[in-house]
Amino acid sequence: xxxxxxxxxxxxxxxxxxxxxxxxxxxxLLEPMGCRVEAVEDPAEIxxxxxxxRYAALVTERGRSPDGLALARSVIETPGLQHVPVLLVGSDxxxxxxxxxxxxxxxxxxxxxxxxxxxxxxxxxxMARPAA
Numbered sequence: 283x284x285x286x287x288x289x290x291x292x293x294x295x296x297x298x299x300x301x302x303x304x305x306x307x308x309x310x311l312l313e314p315m316g317c318r319v320e321a322v323e324d325p326a327e328i329x330x331x332x333x334x335x336r337y338a339a340l341v342t343e344r345g346r347s348p349d350g351l352a353l354a355r356s357v358i359e360t361p362g363l364q365h366v367p368v369l370l371v372g373s374d375x376x377x378x379x380x381x382x383x384x385x386x387x388x389x390x391x392x393x394x395x396x397x398x399x400x401x402x403x404x405x406x407x408x409m410a411r412p413a414a
Contacts, residue, residue: 293318293335294405297328297342297353304343304371304396311398325353332363339405341392344372351388358387369404371396 294312296305298321305321312319317338322328332340340357342350354368367389374393390404 291316291318292338292405293320295328295331295335295337295340296321297325297340297350298323299343304341307396308341308401311396311401315402325356328353329356329360329363332357332366333360337366339367339369339389341369341371344370354387367405 294308294317296308296319298305300323302321305319309319320331322331328340331337340354342353344350350370350372354370357363357366357368364387368387369390369392370388371392371394390407392400392404
């Protein structure tokens with residue numbers, strides 16, 4: 283089980299596209315560990331859910347539309363959401379510019395194929411570090 287300081291099962295919000303591949307992988311990896319994974323496509327709904335709910339992290343795909351970096355910036359620039367850890371998923375080529383990702387507010391990056399150990403490490407690390 284992940285060691286989060288939450289009173290309930292950690293919730294992870296996944297910004298996914300219509301195919302839903304990232305959310306399916308995250309569900310398969312995290313739900314057996316006691317996490318709840320919720321998937322959303324619409325950027326406006328993502329922001330609204332983050333405002334209303336308590337999430338351990340937002341996971342977004344670099345290549346999604348709109349761009350995962352743009353979504354990360356939008357979350358970080360939304361008053362009251364600066365604390366939300368954003369994890370970016372992508373291939374090695376998509377994640378080459380790590381500095382740009384971290385400038386955009388991304389707190390961790392996962393390369394595909396997504397592996398359980400990397401997800402746990404990234405979630406634990408980004409939750410331990412305060413937002414910049």
